[in-house]
Amino acid sequence: MDFRVTEDQEALRDGLRAFCDGRVPVETLRELERKPEIDRTLWRELAEMGVFSLRVPESDGGVGLGMADAVIAFAELGRRLVPGPLVWSQLAAGLVGGAASGEAIVGGLDLVGHPDAPHLVEHLESLDALLLLRPDGVHRVDPAQLSAKPVGTPLDPLTPVHHVTSLPEGEHIAGPDDAARLHLEGAALAAALMLGIAETTQEMATEYAKSREQFGRPIAAFQSIKHMLADMFVRQEVARAAVWAAGATLDDPEVGDVRRAVSAAKATAGEGAMRNARDCIQIHGGMGYTWEVPAHYYLKRTWVLENVFGTVADHEERVAALMAGD
Amino acid sequence: MDLRYSEADERFRKELRAWLDDTVPGHGTPPPYSDWDARRAYDTGWQRKLFDAGYAGINWPRAYGGREATLTEQLVYYEEIARAKAPYVGVNFVGMLHGGPTIIVEGSDAQKQAHIPRILKGEEVWCQGFSEPVAGSDLANLQTRADRDGDHYVVSGHKIWTSFAQCADFCELLVRTDPDASKHGGISWLIMPMDADGIEIRPLPTLMGEGEFSEVFLENVRIPVENRVGAENDGWRVTNVTLRFERGTAFASEMYHLQEILAGMVELAHRVTRHDAAAWEDRSLRREVGHLAAQLDALWAMVKLSVSETAKTGMPGLGASAIKLFYSGVYQQVGELGMRLLGRAALSREDIDDLPCQRSIGRAMQSLSLTIAAGTSQIQRNIIGERILGLPKDPKPMTAGAR
Numbered sequence: 001m002d003f004r005v006t007e008d009q010e011a012l013r014d015g016l017r018a019f020c021d022g023r024v025p026v027e028t029l030r031e032l033e034r035k036p037e038i039d040r041t042l043w044r045e046l047a048e049m050g051v052f053s054l055r056v057p058e059s060d061g062g063v064g065l066g067m068a069d070a071v072i073a074f075a076e077l078g079r080r081l082v083p084g085p086l087v088w089s090q091l092a093a094g095l096v097g098g099a100a101s102g103e104a105i106v107g108g109l110d111l112v113g114h115p116d117a118p119h120l121v122e123h124l125e126s127l128d129a130l131l132l133l134r135p136d137g138v139h140r141v142d143p144a145q146l147s148a149k150p151v152g153t154p155l156d157p158l159t160p161v162h163h164v165t166s167l168p169e170g171e172h173i174a175g176p177d178d179a180a181r182l183h184l185e186g187a188a189l190a191a192a193l194m195l196g197i198a199e200t201t202q203e204m205a206t207e208y209a210k211s212r213e214q215f216g217r218p219i220a221a222f223q224s225i226k227h228m229l230a231d232m233f234v235r236q237e238v239a240r241a242a243v244w245a246a247g248a249t250l251d252d253p254e255v256g257d258v259r260r261a262v263s264a265a266k267a268t269a270g271e272g273a274m275r276n277a278r279d280c281i282q283i284h285g286g287m288g289y290t291w292e293v294p295a296h297y298y299l300k301r302t303w304v305l306e307n308v309f310g311t312v313a314d315h316e317e318r319v320a321a322l323m324a325g326d
Numbered sequence: 327m328d329l330r331y332s333e334a335d336e337r338f339r340k341e342l343r344a345w346l347d348d349t350v351p352g353h354g355t356p357p358p359y360s361d362w363d364a365r366r367a368y369d370t371g372w373q374r375k376l377f378d379a380g381y382a383g384i385n386w387p388r389a390y391g392g393r394e395a396t397l398t399e400q401l402v403y404y405e406e407i408a409r410a411k412a413p414y415v416g417v418n419f420v421g422m423l424h425g426g427p428t429i430i431v432e433g434s435d436a437q438k439q440a441h442i443p444r445i446l447k448g449e450e451v452w453c454q455g456f457s458e459p460v461a462g463s464d465l466a467n468l469q470t471r472a473d474r475d476g477d478h479y480v481v482s483g484h485k486i487w488t489s490f491a492q493c494a495d496f497c498e499l500l501v502r503t504d505p506d507a508s509k510h511g512g513i514s515w516l517i518m519p520m521d522a523d524g525i526e527i528r529p530l531p532t533l534m535g536e537g538e539f540s541e542v543f544l545e546n547v548r549i550p551v552e553n554r555v556g557a558e559n560d561g562w563r564v565t566n567v568t569l570r571f572e573r574g575t576a577f578a579s580e581m582y583h584l585q586e587i588l589a590g591m592v593e594l595a596h597r598v599t600r601h602d603a604a605a606w607e608d609r610s611l612r613r614e615v616g617h618l619a620a621q622l623d624a625l626w627a628m629v630k631l632s633v634s635e636t637a638k639t640g641m642p643g644l645g646a647s648a649i650k651l652f653y654s655g656v657y658q659q660v661g662e663l664g665m666r667l668l669g670r671a672a673l674s675r676e677d678i679d680d681l682p683c684q685r686s687i688g689r690a691m692q693s694l695s696l697t698i699a700a701g702t703s704q705i706q707r708n709i710i711g712e713r714i715l716g717l718p719k720d721p722k723p724m725t726a727g728a729r
Contacts, residue, residue, distance in 0.1 A: 001331050001398050003627070003634040009327060068327040206715050220717040223708070229715055230707035234648045241627035242620070248329045255329040264620035316616030317609070323592050323619055324606065 003244065005072060012050075012065075013072050019049055020080035026294050029081060033157045036150070038084045038105060038126035047102025051077070051086065052093045056100050062093070067185065071192035071247035075240075078196025081301055083158040085123050087189045087308070088131060091182045095138065095173060096129045104128040107143075109167075111135075112183045113310040122304070124148055124162040132170050133179045133186075139170030156300040184262045187309035188246045191265040194273035194305050195236070195243045201273075201280035201298050202232040209283055225283060232276045239265075239272035260322050263315035270312040273302045329630065331398060338395070339402045345379055346410035353413060359536045366451060366493040369416030373448030382446050383422065390430055390438070391446045397637040401630065404578035408586060414579065417490045421445040421452035425498045428515070432556045432564050437517065441496070453494035455485040455518065455542060456565070463705050465500075466509045466562060470544065472501035472516065474551070479503070479516065481524075481547045487699075491527045491540040494520050499549075504559050513561035517553040524548075534691050578629055581653055584660055585622050587689070588615065590682075591660075594667055598681070605667060614663060621656050625649070644714050651706040654696035661690030 005013065023042065032039065047053065054070050056062020070090065077086055088108040089099050098104030107123055108131035121130065124143055132139040148162040174182075206229050209220035219225050246265035249256040277299035281288035288295045306312065331339070353372055357364035376382040377391075384403050386392020395403060407414075415422055426445045429437050444450035461468040470483025481501055488497070497518040504512030518525075524547040529537040556564040592615060595606040605611055632645050664686035665672050671681045675688075697703040711717040 001335065001401075001630065001634065002328050002637070003630045004638065005327055072327075206717070210717065218718050220711070221720060223704075223720065226711035226717050226720075227704070227707040229717065230651070230710035233710050233715060234652050237628060237645065237648050238621065238624045238652060241631055242624035244327055244631070245329065245623065245627040248327050252328075252330055260619075260623065263616075264623040267617065267620040268624045313613055316613045316620060318616065319619045320592070320612040320616035323589060323615065324596070 003248070005244075009069055009072050012069060013076055016049060016051075016073055016076040017079070019045070020076055020082060024080045024082050029083075029158060029294065029297060032083055036125045036160050038123060040105075040126075043084060043105060044102040046077075046082070046084075046086075047100070052090050052102055053100035054090065054093075056093050060094070062100060066247070067188060067250035068244070068247035070185075071188060071195075071243050074189050074192035075196040075199070075243070078193030079200045081158060081197075081297055083123075085127070086193070087186050090189065091186055092129065092131055096131070096140065098128065106131060108133065108186075109164075110183060110186065110309055112179060113187070113314065114307065117307070119164040119167055120151070120161045121146075121148065121164055122159050122161050124164075125150075125160070130170075131182075132167070133183055135176060135179065137172055137176050137179050138174035138182060140173045141168055141170040156297070156304050158297065159301065159304050183309060184258065185250065187262050187266045187315070188243070188250060190305045190309050191239075191243050191246065191262075191269035194269040194302060195239045197298050197302055197305075198232075198236040198239050198269065198272035198276045201276040201295070202229065202236050204295065204298075205229060205232060205276075205280040205283040212285075219283075228279055228283065232279055235272035235276055239269040242268040257322065260319055263310075263318045263322075266310055267312050267315040267319065270302075270306055270315070274299075274306065274312075277302050331402065335396075335398050335402050338399050339406060342381065342403065342406050343410070345381070346406060346412055349375055349379070350410050350412045356413065359538070362492040362537075366417050369413060369418055370448035370451065372413040372416070373418045373422075373446075377447045382448075383426075386426070386446070387430065390442050397633045401578065401633055405582050407579045408583035411586075417451050417493055418445070418448060420454045420490060420494070420498065421450060421496075424454060425452040425496065425517075428498065428564060428567055429517075429555060431567050432515075434552075434555075436552070437555060441517070450496065451490060451494045453488050453490045453497045453520070455488060455497045455499040457487045458484055459486055463702055465565075466513065468500055468502060468513065470499075470501045471505065472503050472514060472549070474503075475548075477551050478548045479514075479551060479554075481516070481518070481544050481549055483544050485542040485544070486530070487539050488527075488542045489539045491520070491542055492529070492537070496520060497542070500561055500565060503561075507559060510562040512559050513565070514558050515555045515561040515564040516549050517555060518547065518549050519553075522547050522549065533694070534688065577650075577653065580657075581622075581625055581629060584657060585619070585626075587664075588619055588622065588660055591615065591664055591667060594682070598667060598669070600669070618656065618660055618663065621652075625653055625656060628652070644709070647701075647706045647709045647714075650701065651703050651710070654693075654703060657696050658690075658693045661686075661693040665690045 050063045051073060053062040054065050054073060058064035085107040089106045092106035093100035096104055096106050099106045105126050106129045107121060107127040109121060110133045112133045112135055127143040130141040130143045132141060146164050147166060148164045151161045151163055154161045209225050210218050212219050242265040246261045249258050249261035281295045284293055284295055287293045357368050381393060383392030384395050384400055388394040429441055458468050472479040472481045497520055499516045499518040501514055501516055502512050503514040524545045526543040528541045530539055530541050532538045596604050598605045628649050635643050668681055668683060668686055671678050671683055674683050677683050712719055
């Protein structure tokens, strides 16, 4: 047992971090705000970094890595709020032609995790294929065939949504086991994105608190702020441990219970991201409440991710059910 | 990022589990808290069994009779100890986790020979004389005086929160040997025999009314200079060697055991009735259980990550503060859940209607000490803020003179 990231995983992380820092700085996010279309150049560059083909076997032209590597990569994408249906497009690699190479942008709706929710599809205008997870399997829908109405003001300015009023059956492309597997992998990847958010919001708040002076000293010197930051750090580390454990367990199911590990990750990372994003706004004070300071992007993206592949509450109930053997 | 134990680890687990299955049932049930003689006999008896089987001092060097297990074997050890509901370290805590390791690192050959084998075999019990009424979180403010008189120190002062004082043979004692030096500069670390003249032990009942710890009053206690560990006035450094042990994997077994405690609460929630249905039918209660279980899973993964890092670097990381802060908080939430499951039965500390009142209440109340002992949660947050996040130190309190 050695739970640390390997050297290869460190290289993957550092490479993606450098890419995202250079390619998706906060100024770029501002430019992308409310743009209905995904930047296809950026998407193909992400594909070249292996973001979508990461888990496709090398024999099929992929990178041949596992979920442990995928959660490390997705935490980096979460740190920079890289927009687009990242999770769905990786899940689709191997199922939908062109997804792995970035030529096809694939989105989805998880009707296993959210059966009763209104059908709000993210990034619909950019999608080349839409996947539906249903209990009986995975269905593929042609986005052009959907009757859908764009939502004028989405919560997350970087996640445009369409309201789909009637959902076609779609083409059945994989069975119930695959749908269940994609749901779990999707939850782990969404949790990884939220781990990235929990980390960045802590770092943003820490940097701000060190530089912002009131009463003649940096506000970080006040214990009320210092202790909030310490709690943010703990939440980030708790989320990291749970997300990494989910990745490692998905790759080697004998070391634990896959369903429990994934639910623990989605629950703890969901809580870590939500509370850290909120505290980040609080520590920024009045500026945190403005559009200008990007803290609000993180909270809004967290709400998007909270409502994919099962909410914190859903996953907590699942852990409880697994404990009771229900 | 590998969570799979090695074959050697699993072989170690198999042998240990077989031994625990054979040995734990025969050791009987723990005696009542207030019966110190019985507690000493029970805990040191278990220590002797560990020693005879080669499991004593799981993290101690082989040269000192320990097992010197790898860090992953230690994790396996803590998992199995918790799973088998084996006795905890109990009255051996200070000797095994503080005094012993400090003497191994800092003690003289004579001190090592006198104490190490006896601690390991459960023949010698230790207590800790660090804290004082005016020196809690600010430990270096301690005032207990030790004046040199020939080849003895003459020690007077007032120690507090001393667990196991009633049954200990020796005390690891921090004293001020140079009152004129800086706060951290004039402290020495002494081995005090508890049968010396001038020691008065006054039990200080906990909020459960139990004699877990005592105040210890020292009046002109004569302690041989040869009982000093490390150089005179170098006690603060020696102490920090000791404190690092407390924030390491010391509570790993208890952390793992929390999973079992929570599983017991799931079982209890099926038995107790609320509003004409099993408490388990309450969705908010199920969510709370799931929330805590997810946090405990994350906690154990944090321990595994910390152990993996320590195994490679040889140094326990600063992350220990985050683990301690998180663990103590989760433990209290589990304790509180147990109280709420009891409902009105929690008015009785004695078991009623097959409900585990005694155990659940004891656990909930005892858990309140976890965010206070071994560095309060507030101190842990300062450590995380200042040493990990690099935040500025607290401003010095303004004094009248400074104005």
